[in-house]
Amino acid sequence: MKPGLGDQLLAEGDPDVAEDEQRLIETFRRQLDMGMWAAVPTRAPGRREAVLVRSFSEVPAGSERVIFFPPATGG
């Protein structure tokens, strides 16, 4: 998520392919280094959820995407 832009694709690839995985990890780290939060949407029958992850290894297997957004601050 970006101000004025909405969502932008940062990287995509198959985590099971080493080359793709490395690129995804680098992108993930870069976003967290910028202070972004990372959320993974999940779904169960009749229920939508999201989990916040703090490292690439925490991304649930089979996830389709990770959404990065600015961290929350007191408004």
Add this chain to the structure above:
Amino acid sequence: MSSGLIVVVVIVLLILCAVAFGPFILASIRGRGSRSAGLRFGRRLSAAELEAERRAEDLMASVVGAEGLEQYRALGFLHAFGDPEGDGNPGYGYLIYPHRPIVSFDARSGRLLNELCVSFPDRSDAAAGGRLPDADDVLAKWMAIRGDELTLLASANIHAPGRQVDPDQARRDVVRLGEWSTSSDGAATAQ
């Protein structure tokens, strides 16, 4: 009757009318002003901002579902409930507004509990203005609540209801949410 006398009579009548009806006319004019909606400033979104909002709503739909987006468009907010308690029902819930505080409420009584003042300023790109599109702001709050509620609470400034969000409006929104969930069976969207 001389024309001079007629002029004097007309002037006297005008004065009498002003004395008799002047206060009423002034009150009417002032009353009309006070019944207006007040001073409002607005501006149209640019084409780029409209496109950003459209993309943000697409993203919202992909995360909370089409029903969630429908709720957001119809009611102007998303919601989330806390985990079910002993009776299987959530004890509290949140009204998640764009660029306004999150309002927590007692899910059983509808009583307002707190305002959670939180924002997501993007300081990495000052040129973009730092403000997420409305739907992105709501979705970020929703994901943060569902993903790590305690971290979000720790980040928020918590106040009593009524600090920024009109409590009457929030109470009406709790009722509207209940009606929406009943009528559309939309409770499955953003539990």
